[in-house]
Amino acid sequence: MLLFAVSSALRRLKRSGRSEQVPSVSVIVAARNEETRIQPCLNSLEKIDYPGDRFEIILVDDNSSDATPDLIQVYCSRNQNWKIVRLTEKNQELTGKKNALVHGLAEASGDLIFTTDADCVVPRGWLKGMVRYFEKDVSMLLGYSPLIPGKGSLFRLLQFDNLFSAIVSAAPTILGFPFSSVGRNLAYRWSTYKQVGGYEQLKKFRSGDDLHLTERFRYAKSGRIDFSADPDTFVHTRIPSSGREIFNQQIRKNSKVFKTSLATIFFFIFIFLYYLSIPLSPLINPEGIMIWGAGLFLKFLLELICLLQAVKVFRQASLRPYIPLMQVVYPFYIILFSLLGIFQKYNWKN
Numbered sequence: 001m002l003l004f005a006v007s008s009a010l011r012r013l014k015r016s017g018r019s020e021q022v023p024s025v026s027v028i029v030a031a032r033n034e035e036t037r038i039q040p041c042l043n044s045l046e047k048i049d050y051p052g053d054r055f056e057i058i059l060v061d062d063n064s065s066d067a068t069p070d071l072i073q074v075y076c077s078r079n080q081n082w083k084i085v086r087l088t089e090k091n092q093e094l095t096g097k098k099n100a101l102v103h104g105l106a107e108a109s110g111d112l113i114f115t116t117d118a119d120c121v122v123p124r125g126w127l128k129g130m131v132r133y134f135e136k137d138v139s140m141l142l143g144y145s146p147l148i149p150g151k152g153s154l155f156r157l158l159q160f161d162n163l164f165s166a167i168v169s170a171a172p173t174i175l176g177f178p179f180s181s182v183g184r185n186l187a188y189r190w191s192t193y194k195q196v197g198g199y200e201q202l203k204k205f206r207s208g209d210d211l212h213l214t215e216r217f218r219y220a221k222s223g224r225i226d227f228s229a230d231p232d233t234f235v236h237t238r239i240p241s242s243g244r245e246i247f248n249q250q251i252r253k254n255s256k257v258f259k260t261s262l263a264t265i266f267f268f269i270f271i272f273l274y275y276l277s278i279p280l281s282p283l284i285n286p287e288g289i290m291i292w293g294a295g296l297f298l299k300f301l302l303e304l305i306c307l308l309q310a311v312k313v314f315r316q317a318s319l320r321p322y323i324p325l326m327q328v329v330y331p332f333y334i335i336l337f338s339l340l341g342i343f344q345k346y347n348w349k350n
């Protein structure tokens with residue numbers, strides 16, 4: 001039933017919005033010690049195709065100890081609608097990016113707020129494509145963020161994990177229950193943000209700022225949350241540079257689950273038990289091996305249909321040959337990092 005619902009939701013994703021308005025936009029990027037990775041992001045922001053008097057770029061240097069603020073300042077000096085916000089102290093209550101985003105928002109003048117990360121590359125038509133989804137009843141728009149192409153088996157696993165995350169974000173949103181998003185490609189109305197209390201209401205959460213903000217928008221019921229399937233709005237992101245960073249990133253991503261709403265927690269527990277049951281069922285009930293085999297075949301078939309749909313929607317054709325292998329490997333991957341995520345034992349930027 002779940003897979004049929006996902007398949008239906010993927011078919012209903014809109015490839016383009018219909019709004020013809022040109023609202024004012026504030027793009028906020030928080031950066032800390034990103035001197036080796038921020039240049040492509042800055043270059044892509046400089047190429048955005050949107051009326052210059054209708055958008056601004058706000059770059060928040062979050063207490064960097066490297067040359068990040070100097071690089072940002074070069075771009076701000078040659079672009080009138082760019083500004084830098086420098087933070088020199090940490091905020092013990094607003095952890096992670098929350099403090100930087102709050103300071104960036106304090107400088108924002110746009111009707112719509114867009115966020116991305118310093119290691120991302122935004123497409124030229126990002127703003128134009130995203131604002132078309134902001135019809136009168138839309139308060140937040142979730143976007144897709146594919147990985148910058150790479151090679152090797154580890155990249156394919158991360159590529160599949162990223163695709164799976166996109167499905168988990170897009171399908172529930174279309175079905176009317178959005179609970180997952182990525183700050184790398186996120187947009188919302190400034191007025192609704194203030195109404196729900198913003199990041200200052202998320203002090204108790206160590207991570208998952210985007211996910212928890214999406215939940216607050218959903219609770220507020222002050223507007224619809226939509227998902228952009230327009231390829232011109234896909235924001236590309238790099239994978240971490242080392243295996244240790246990747247390991248910590250995956251634990252951090254899965255550490256958010258038990259800090260969400262009760263309905264979301266139950267959904268993720270269901271998914272976890274579903275995957276856990278696959279390898280355990282024949283061990284618990286060997287006599288039912290034929291039924292297990294038939295059920296497993298049906299699962300693989302329905303999953304394959306959904307995954308091929310997602311590959312088409314999210315333009316990940318290079319992943320298609322690896323899908324059958326990932327269907328075998330990924331459940332164990334999910335079980336491992338879900339268990340590690342419960343204990344929240346990871347290292348991230350200080």
